[in-house]
Structures are given as C-alpha cells and as structure tokens.
Amino acid sequence: MRKITTIIIARCQIILKQKTALWLLLLNFFCLNxxxxxxxxxxxxRKPLLQVLKDIETKFGVKIKYxxxxxxxxxxxxxxxRFRTDVDQTxxxxxxxxxxxxxxxxxxxxxLKEYEYNRWDVKxxxxxxxxxxxxxxxxxxWEKRKALIKPQLxxxxxxxxxxxxxxxxxxxTPKRIFDxxxxxxxxxEIMPGLYINGSLYRPLNYKGKIPVVLSPDGxxxxxxxxxxxxxxxxxxxxxxxxxxxxxxxAWGESMLQFKYEDHRKALAQTVQTLGGIRILDYFxxxxxxxxxxxxxxxxxxxxxHSILMTAMDARIKLSAPVVAMSSYFYGGCxxxxxxxIHFCAGGTDNVELAAMAAPRPQLIVSDGSxxxxxxxxxxxxxxxxxxxxxxxxxxxxxxxxxxxKHDFGINKRIALYDFLIKNFKLNAATVKDKRGKYxxxxxxxxxxPALYVFGDKGQNLPKNxxxxxxxxxxxxxNFKY
Numbered sequence: 001m002r003k004i005t006t007i008i009i010a011r012c013q014i015i016l017k018q019k020t021a022l023w024l025l026l027l028n029f030f031c032l033n034x035x036x037x038x039x040x041x042x043x044x045x046r047k048p049l050l051q052v053l054k055d056i057e058t059k060f061g062v063k064i065k066y067x068x069x070x071x072x073x074x075x076x077x078x079x080x081x082r083f084r085t086d087v088d089q090t091x092x093x094x095x096x097x098x099x100x101x102x103x104x105x106x107x108x109x110x111x112l113k114e115y116e117y118n119r120w121d122v123k124x125x126x127x128x129x130x131x132x133x134x135x136x137x138x139x140x141x142w143e144k145r146k147a148l149i150k151p152q153l154x155x156x157x158x159x160x161x162x163x164x165x166x167x168x169x170x171x172x173t174p175k176r177i178f179d180x181x182x183x184x185x186x187x188x189e190i191m192p193g194l195y196i197n198g199s200l201y202r203p204l205n206y207k208g209k210i211p212v213v214l215s216p217d218g219x220x221x222x223x224x225x226x227x228x229x230x231x232x233x234x235x236x237x238x239x240x241x242x243x244x245x246x247x248x249x250a251w252g253e254s255m256l257q258f259k260y261e262d263h264r265k266a267l268a269q270t271v272q273t274l275g276g277i278r279i280l281d282y283f284x285x286x287x288x289x290x291x292x293x294x295x296x297x298x299x300x301x302x303x304x305h306s307i308l309m310t311a312m313d314a315r316i317k318l319s320a321p322v323v324a325m326s327s328y329f330y331g332g333c334x335x336x337x338x339x340x341i342h343f344c345a346g347g348t349d350n351v352e353l354a355a356m357a358a359p360r361p362q363l364i365v366s367d368g369s370x371x372x373x374x375x376x377x378x379x380x381x382x383x384x385x386x387x388x389x390x391x392x393x394x395x396x397x398x399x400x401x402x403x404x405k406h407d408f409g410i411n412k413r414i415a416l417y418d419f420l421i422k423n424f425k426l427n428a429a430t431v432k433d434k435r436g437k438y439x440x441x442x443x444x445x446x447x448x449p450a451l452y453v454f455g456d457k458g459q460n461l462p463k464n465x466x467x468x469x470x471x472x473x474x475x476x477x478n479f480k481y
Contacts (some may be wrong), residue, residue, distance in 0.1 A: 039079075047079035052094055053112075055079075060087040064102065066112035074098060118330040118337050119371070125328025125349070126378045132352050133382065139389045145345065146356050152344035153312050157270045158476055162277070163191055170282060171195075171453060171462070178444045180204050180430060181237035186244075187253075187453040188278055191475050193466035196275035197253040197453045198246030199224060201237035211241040211293035211424045212283045214276065214309075214316075216248065218300030218324075219333060220407070223252050225448040232413050234443040239417070239426035242289070246279060248272055248302065248335060256458040262469045266338030267479060271472070276309045284315060292317060293424045297363075297416055299323055299408040304336040304350060311356035318423055319354075320363040320416050323406050327351045327379050329371035351379045358383075359390035363419040365412050368402035376400045414438055 039045040047055075050071040053064050076082070082093035091102050091110065102110040120128075136142040154160035171187040181204055187197045203210065213236050217223045224230075224245040233243035247254045249271040250263035262268065276296075283289050295318035298306040303324020310319040327349055331337045342348055354362065364380060366372035380398040387396045399415040417438060421428045433439040449456040466472060473479060 044077040045079055045081060046075050046077055049074035049076055049094075049098065052076045052079045056083075056087065056090060056094070059083070060090070060108075062087055062108045062110060064110045064112060065105075070100075070112050070114075116332075118332060120328040120330075122328050122374055125326065128347075129327040129349060129351055129379070129382060132348065133385075142355075142386065142389055148345040149348060149353075149356065150312065153308070153341055156341045156344055157273050157339050158478055159270065159274060159277075163274065163475070165278065165281065166190070166192055171460075173453060176446070176450070177204065178234070179238075179442045181234050183234075183446070183451075185451055185453040188275075188282055189462075190271075190275050190278040193462075193464045194271070194472065194475065195254075195257070195462070195465065196246055196249075196278065198244050198279075199233070199451045201233040201243040201245070203237050203240050203242075206240060206288070209288055209290035211290050211295065211420075211426070213241050213243045213420065213424075214279060214283075214294070214296040214298075214306075215243050215245040216272075216276070216296070216298040216302035216305050217245060218298060218302040218408070219248075219251075220300065222448070223247060225252070225451055227445045228408055228413070230445050230451075231440050231443045232408065232416070235413070235417060235431050235438070235440060236420065236426075238430050238442075239421065239428065240430070241293075241420070241424060241426055242283070244279065244283070246275070248305075249275070253452060253454060253458075256454060256461050257465055257467055258469060258472070262472075264334055265469065266334050267469075267472065267476060268333075268335040269338045269341070270476065270479075272305055272335055273308060273312070276305065277313060280313060280315050291315065295319065295420065295424065297322065299412070300406065301331060301333050301336055304331045307350055307354045307357075308341065310360070310362075311353045316357075316360070318361045318420075319357050320365065320419055321354065322365040322408055322412050322416070323367055323370060323372050325350055325354050325364055325366075325375065325379065326371040327382075328374075351382060355383055355386040357396075358387045359392045359395060361419070361423045362396045363415065364396070364398045365415050366398065366400045367404040367406060367412075368400075369404070370406040373402070410440075413440075 053066065057064055076094055082090065084090045084093065095101055099115040101113050101115055103113055105111055136145050151160065166189040168189045173185040175182045175184045182202050183199055185199050187195045190196050215233050217229050220226060224247060229245055233245045236243040248263065249268040250258040250260060284291055294316055296306045296309055296316050297320035299322035303321035306319050306321045307325060310316045330342055330350060364375060366375035376398060383396045384393045387393045397419065401411055404411060420426050431438055454460040
C-alpha cells in the first residue's frame with residue numbers, strides 16, 4: 001500500500017512540474033505576443049487599426065461602430081503612445097493621421113467616419129466667421145471685400161472668362177394647362193452638347209411683365225419630379241410669377257448624358273453654376289420677364305447653389321436658401337464645395353457669401369435637426385449686421401423651425417410664399433382659402449415622365465449631346481484632375 005502511495009505521489013509531482021512548465025510556456029508566449037503587438041521604435045510601435053479600436057473599447061468602456069472596409073489594411077503608428085486619459089482625445093489622436101473621425105451617437109457609443117473636410121465644430125465655424133468679419137466695418141470696406149471675392153469665384157470655377165454661349169434656341173415641349181397655371185418643359189444648351197433641363201410654371205393669365213423665381217432643387221430623391229417641388233412651383237405660378245424648376249448636374253434628366261457618380265465630382269459645381277447663369281440669360285431675354293424681380297430659392301444642396309448664384313450674379317434680386325446656410329458646414333457634396341470657391345480672397349464661408357446678397361431681400365430658412373440648427377444664435381445676427389451697413393436690416397429674415405427636419409416641407413414653403421408675396425407683390429388671394437390659409441390641394445401632381453424634355457426613354461435627346469464625363473472634361477481643358 002505504501003509503495004502504491006509513493007508511486008502516486010511521484011506521478012503527481014511529475015504532472016505538477018509539467019503543468020507548471022506549460023503555464024510558464026503560455027505566459028512566455030503571451031508576453032512575447034503582447035510585446036510584439038506593442039512593437040518598438042523600429043516598427044514605430046505599429047498596430048492594426050482594428051486592434052487599436054478594440055483596445056480603446058476595453059480601456060474606456062465604450063462601443064465604436066465601424067464597417068470592415070473602414071478598418072481593413074489600416075495601421076496606426078505609435079499606437080499605444082496616442083492613448084490619453086480622455087477617450088475623445090485618444091480617438092482624435094488615433095484617427096486624425098488616418099483622415100478619420102468619430103461621431104458620438106450617444107453616451108459611450110461612437111461611429112467611425114471618414115474625415116469630413118466640409119463639416120466643422122460649431123464653435124470653429126463661428127470663430128472663423130468672426131475672423132472674417134474683422135475685415136470690414138462699414139459699407140465701403142465691405143464693398144471692397146465683395147469686389148475682391150466676386151471675380152475670384154468665377155476664376156475658382158473656371159468661368160473666367162465665361163465659355164462661349166451656344167447659338168441655339170431652347171427646346172420647349174407643348175404646354176399643359178391646369179388650375180391657374182401652365183407647365184412646359186425646357187432644355188437649354190449651356191455649352192456645345194451640354195444641356196440643363198427644367199420645367200417652367202407660368203400663371204394661366206397674366207399681363208405685362210412678371211417676376212421669375214429660379215427653383216433649383218436639392219439632393220432629395222426624385223428632385224424636381226417630387227410632389228413638394230411641383231407644388232411649390234405651381235403655387236408660385238398661381239400667385240403671378242414664373243417658376244423654373246431645374247435639375248442639378250448628373251441628376252434628373254441630366255443622367256441621360258452622365259452617370260450619378262459624376263455628380264460627386266468637383267466639376268459638377270462648375271457645370272451647375274454655368275447652368276444657372278445660362279438660365280438667367282434666357283429669362284432676362286423674355287419680354288414678359290420683370291428683370292427687377294428675379295429671385296432664386298433652393299433647398300439643401302440647391303440652397304448652397306442659391307447662395308453662390310446670388311453672390312456671383314447681380315441679376316438675382318431676391319434669394320431664399322432653405323435648410324442650407326451655415327458657418328460650420330460647407331456643403332456635403334462636391335457640387336457645393338468641390339471647386340476652391342471657399343479659398344477665394346484669402347478664405348471665405350457660406351455665410352459671408354450669403355452676405356454678398358445685401359442689400360437685396362434674403363430669407364434664411366433653418367431647422368433644428370441639421371447644420372442650420374444654430375442659425376438664429378450667430379449666423380443670422382451676422383447677416384443682420386451686414387444688412388445694417390446699408391440701413392436695411394429688415395430685408396434679411398430668418399424663419400427658424402426648431403422642431404422640424406431637413407426637408408422643404410409645408411412650413412418652409414409657407415415661409416417662402418410669404419416672403420415672395422411681400423417682396424415681389426404677388427397675389428396671395430389666388431392661393432388662399434376663405435380662412436386665409438394657403439391651399440395647395442388644387443395643384444396637379446404630374447407623373448414623372450410628363451416633366452421630361454427628351455421623352456420617357458430619352459428618345460428626343462439632341463444628336464449633338466455629349467455623352468459621359470470624359471467628353472465633358474474636354475470642354476474644360478484647364479481643369480486639373
């Protein structure tokens with residue numbers, strides 16, 4: 001019995017020694033792996049971004065949302081050295097060299113994003129606008145600043161000098177007649193083979209000269225074919241003005257010539273601006289146009305377009321950018337900031353560009369859920385001060401809708417209607433019911449193909465139409481890619 005016990009004890013000692021060796025081996029492997037991950041100066045303490053994000057989650061008890069393509073094949077140099085006691089500072093240190101950032105969705109939850117050059121912190125935008133404002137203090141110094149910015153805008157957009165205008169007539173479809181207004185579709189050739197399309201809403205009956213309201217539409221789905229866009233333009237026409245709703249570049253009917261991804265290229269901003277200029281050329285040539293009453297109003301990306309057009313072209317006498325203007329947001333699309341317009345005259349922003357409308361009437365419509373949420377606090381007071389240089393502070397207005405979202409909804413349309421009636425002397429009685437409320441129910445919403453210029457399958461596209469972005473680039477030989 002004693003012999004058996006001795007054998008058992010001996011075997012346990014062997015097993016214990018083996019386990020101890022195993023644990024030592026595992027510990028050694030773990031330490032080596034840890035040191036390998038941490039690295040050293042020879043490899044710049046390099047770690048995969050995926051691992052660094054997991055380390056941040058563990059250390060600070062947070063959740064970081066990301067997709068596989070966002071972290072694939074990305075590395076962080078001096079990874080552990082970038083950690084601080086604050087999670088936000090750590091994330092900034094880690095991600096900034098990779099041109100990435102995070103958006104804080106809620107407490108302890110972040111979402112990984114590519115760096116957005118066009119989106120600043122609110123305070124950064126305000127500080128920059130305040131810095132710009134130190135360059136002028138009266139009408140004379142402001143007019144000098146405007147005279148510096150304006151020609152540089154044309155240069156930045158490769159529109160100085162303007163390209164030769166084609167000697168062609170607009171293509172116009174047959175007129176449709178509705179309750180108090182008519183609609184016809186128009187295509188204007190802005191460069192050889194390059195067309196901009198839209199739909200013109202006119203009052204059914206009018207005499208003499210009448211106003212024009214250019215109505216570019218934003219990045220919402222279906223753009224000028226949407227019900228709210230048709231409604232807005234029809235209501236303006238019923239009140240006694242012409243409203244021209246037109247496509248952004250590589251959007252709507254423009255996609256007969258280009259692909260959607262072409263809209264996300266810098267040259268889109270140049271083409272859209274030239275399109276706006278050619279549209280103004282056309283409408284100022286019409287005998288029925290009251291050139292003293294030409295306005296522009298677009299929402300979102302088309303709001304940025306409206307601000308730029310008003311800054312560049314004095315033929316526009318009224319502007320109403322909707323859910324667009326901000327000192328800390330430069331536009332989320334290359335069609336708004338793809339060309340270096342914001343570096344003109346040593347640097348500018350969309351609020352200073354909006355100020356170039358003064359002393360012309362201007363309506364700023366903002367809401368509580370996007371980059372216009374802070375408009376009443378800082379950006380609008382700046383505009384009031386600028387209009388005050390001319391003694392017309394009341395000519396710039398802000399309708400702020402703090403509980404609303406980023407759209408061109410009914411209350412935003414009402415703000416526009418009121419502003420146009422006030423400044424262009426339109427007839428409110430034609431669009432209001434017995435209670436004095438706007439009545440949009442009498443507007444006919446047409447099916448999308450009815451608003452096409454070139455047919456429901458593009459069969460009427462002119463033979464000289466250029467096709468594809470590569471052919472478009474040939475029209476701008478000075479553009480650097």
